[in-house]
Amino acid sequence: SVNDELLAKEFLGDFNTRAMDVYSKSAFKAWDYNTNITEYNREQMVNSNLETAVFSKDMSGYANAFDQTGFTTDTKRQLDSIRYIGSAALPDEELEELENILSGMESRYSTGKPCEAGTCYSLEPDLTRIMATSHDYSELYWAWNAWRAEVGAPAREDYTRYVELKNQAAIANDQPDAGAYWRSYYEVDNLQEITEKLYDELQPLYEQLHAYVRRKLFNRYGADYINLRGPIPAHILGNMWAQSWSNLYDICEPFPGKQAVDITPALVEQNYDALRMFELSDEFFESLGLIKMPQEFWDHSMIEKPDDGRDVVCHASAWDFSNQVDFRIKQCTDITMDDFITIHHEMGHIEYYLQYKDLPVVYRGGANPGFHEAVGDVLALSVSTPKHLKEVGLIDEVVDDQEADLNFLMSIALDKISFLPFGYLMDQYRWGIFNGTTPESKFNEDWWKLRLRYQGIIPPTTRTEEDFDPAAKYHIPADVPYIRYFISFVLQFQFHETLCEAAGQTQELYKCDIYNSTDAGTLLANMLKMGSSKPWPEALDAIIGSTEISAQSLINYFQPLIDYLKEQNEMNGDTVGWAEMYTPKDPE
Numbered sequence: 411s412v413n414d415e416l417l418a419k420e421f422l423g424d425f426n427t428r429a430m431d432v433y434s435k436s437a438f439k440a441w442d443y444n445t446n447i448t449e450y451n452r453e454q455m456v457n458s459n460l461e462t463a464v465f466s467k468d469m470s471g472y473a474n475a476f477d478q479t480g481f482t483t484d485t486k487r488q489l490d491s492i493r494y495i496g497s498a499a500l501p502d503e504e505l506e507e508l509e510n511i512l513s514g515m516e517s518r519y520s521t522g523k524p525c526e527a528g529t530c531y532s533l534e535p536d537l538t539r540i541m542a543t544s545h546d547y548s549e550l551y552w553a554w555n556a557w558r559a560e561v562g563a564p565a566r567e568d569y570t571r572y573v574e575l576k577n578q579a580a581i582a583n584d585q586p587d588a589g590a591y592w593r594s595y596y597e598v599d600n601l602q603e604i605t606e607k608l609y610d611e612l613q614p615l616y617e618q619l620h621a622y623v624r625r626k627l628f629n630r631y632g633a634d635y636i637n638l639r640g641p642i643p644a645h646i647l648g649n650m651w652a653q654s655w656s657n658l659y660d661i662c663e664p665f666p667g668k669q670a671v672d673i674t675p676a677l678v679e680q681n682y683d684a685l686r687m688f689e690l691s692d693e694f695f696e697s698l699g700l701i702k703m704p705q706e707f708w709d710h711s712m713i714e715k716p717d718d719g720r721d722v723v724c725h726a727s728a729w730d731f732s733n734q735v736d737f738r739i740k741q742c743t744d745i746t747m748d749d750f751i752t753i754h755h756e757m758g759h760i761e762y763y764l765q766y767k768d769l770p771v772v773y774r775g776g777a778n779p780g781f782h783e784a785v786g787d788v789l790a791l792s793v794s795t796p797k798h799l800k801e802v803g804l805i806d807e808v809v810d811d812q813e814a815d816l817n818f819l820m821s822i823a824l825d826k827i828s829f830l831p832f833g834y835l836m837d838q839y840r841w842g843i844f845n846g847t848t849p850e851s852k853f854n855e856d857w858w859k860l861r862l863r864y865q866g867i868i869p870p871t872t873r874t875e876e877d878f879d880p881a882a883k884y885h886i887p888a889d890v891p892y893i894r895y896f897i898s899f900v901l902q903f904q905f906h907e908t909l910c911e912a913a914g915q916t917q918e919l920y921k922c923d924i925y926n927s928t929d930a931g932t933l934l935a936n937m938l939k940m941g942s943s944k945p946w947p948e949a950l951d952a953i954i955g956s957t958e959i960s961a962q963s964l965i966n967y968f969q970p971l972i973d974y975l976k977e978q979n980e981m982n983g984d985t986v987g988w989a990e991m992y993t994p995k996d997p998e
């Protein structure tokens with residue numbers, strides 16, 4: 411083996427040039443498929459991925475040939491990131507099988523359209539709108555079941571083979587299973603302990619919100635469907651996966667009519683379209699002195715669902731074409747507050763791409779995947795404040811008192827606190843499958859055990875192993891890890907706290923809006939510029955001055971609401987938790 415750092419650096423330079431070319435070609439093929447799902451585009455993408463895998467395998471061989479003794483940390487870090495190549499480590503035949511399974515699962519999910527009485531319903535926007543706006547127990551029941559029948563159960567066979575191939579690839583990358591391989595992105599040997607500790611600290615907040623919301627749903631749907639000491643039926647929480655409950659704001663509002671916080675009506679009234687929503691978001695990023703979206707972004711992004719009958723992957727994503735020029739968002743934007751927030755989330759990914767675009771390709775990633783998910787959400791915390799929404803004309807007046815504050819905190823909690831158990835359980839579930847704890851015979855049973863244990867929800871109707879409900883959530887058939895979002899939801903409040911200090915905002919954290927603060931922007935940008943060139947505690951230290959991830963900032967932010975929820979639950983005589991199992995009545 412070669413112990414020559416000059417040679418290693420020459421190899422790394424050569425790799426960087428060739429990798430940009432190879433990755434760029436396959437990104438454009440993937441873009442063509444994602445924005446126009448056809449058999450031809452699918453095959454083009456699969457073949458391109460197979461070519462990329464040949465390149466990755468070659469490069470991994472070269473990187474492995476170096477004896478790193480005495481090499482600098484940076485050279486070692488770059489070589490190591492080239493050595494581990496994911497599914498490309500599979501033999502050609504297995505890799506092709508996996509690529510076909512992956513694109514097949516993605517197609518099934520993205521083209522799924524359940525039909526009823528001659529009308530067919532897409533997930534976005536049709537079923538999403540029903541789940542968000544309907545108060546009809548049986549209509550919600552239909553949408554919830556129809557989606558799972560269409561894209562869940564049919565994915566089960568593919569998923570079983572997917573698990574085998576993913577584990578085979580992990581072993582070829584010196585990892586015991588695919589879950590261990592995914593966790594290795596975080597470069598710590600105790601990620602499960604870290605996330606479990608965070609969850610234990612946050613669980614009390616969730617169970618207060620759960621009890622409060624259960625009471626409100628009891629008032630709406632009655633004792634036939636809601637048990638005040640039990641779990642909540644999964645289909646009446648305003649979201650297809652019960653992962654964010656902001657669409658229940660109308661029945662959860664602490665002080666009705668005191669302070670409007672839902673801007674969906676205003677967006678529609680003021681004739682906002684997707685482009686104007688994107689421009690408003692970009693303007694916020696620019697106000698911090700961050701890099702604005704380049705012209706290519708505006709020229710080539712797909713920000714609306716095409717109306718020419720094409721099938722597209724509607725689930726939002728942000729793309730880096732590895733050529734330091736092309737950066738795009740693909741989103742089927744609906745004119746809602748939810749989608750306005752998602753725009754910031756996706757633009758946060760693009761901002762990260764722009765900030766690290768001149769680093770070596772191997773360092774063009776988040777400090778850890780949770781960092782990448784947090785960037786846009788941090789800015790959205792400022793954008794969502796009544797103060798900011800008034801400044802951009804989306805609400806008429808700001809009421810500045812305790813009651814208005816609680817209304818606002820409730821609207822944010824219904825997104826952020828409700829998400830925590832879901833963000834936590836998604837990969838608990840998949841880690842359990844990958845390490846063999848959950849056998850194929852219990853794929854659905856174990857899913858609902860976790861959904862009950864962490865979210866306190868139950869299916870509205872009996873589920874069996876004929877079903878495969880996890881596959882009704884994009885990230886499962888799309889092979890996208892999820893613990894990144896749980897970590898992001900904790901990190902984003904630590905970032906928010908620090909950026910608010912940098913912006914000289916001294917009042918309560920939940921009132922802070924960093925708009926126009928280039929001091930805050932600079933602090934954020936300096937961390938983003940690091941990409942994945944250093945272990946994530948160093949990036950965390952660079953922005954917040956500590957290497958520790960902590961739930962304390964999130965708890966501080968919501969403290970007034972937590973007190974309110976405890977008071978309300980006690981006043982209603984409601985016990986927190988969901989110990990009493992029951993079966994909701996079937997809808998008429």
Ligand SMILES: O=C(CCC(O)(O)[C@H](Cc1ccccc1)NC(=O)c1ccccc1)N[C@@H](Cc1ccccc1)C(=O)O
Binds near residue numbers: 725756759890
């Ligand atoms: O899935 C997303 C947003 C899509 C995305 O931006 O995270 C996207 C997912 C994805 C899609 C295709 C392939 C891989 C990942 N991720 C990115 O576009 C992305 C990922 C890593 C780096 C840069 C961009 N959000 C999650 C969780 C979430 C986050 C924030 C608010 C609400 C909900 C969800 O909807 O369940």
Ligand SMILES: [Zn+2]
Binds near residue numbers: 756759782783
């Ligand atoms: Zn994201």
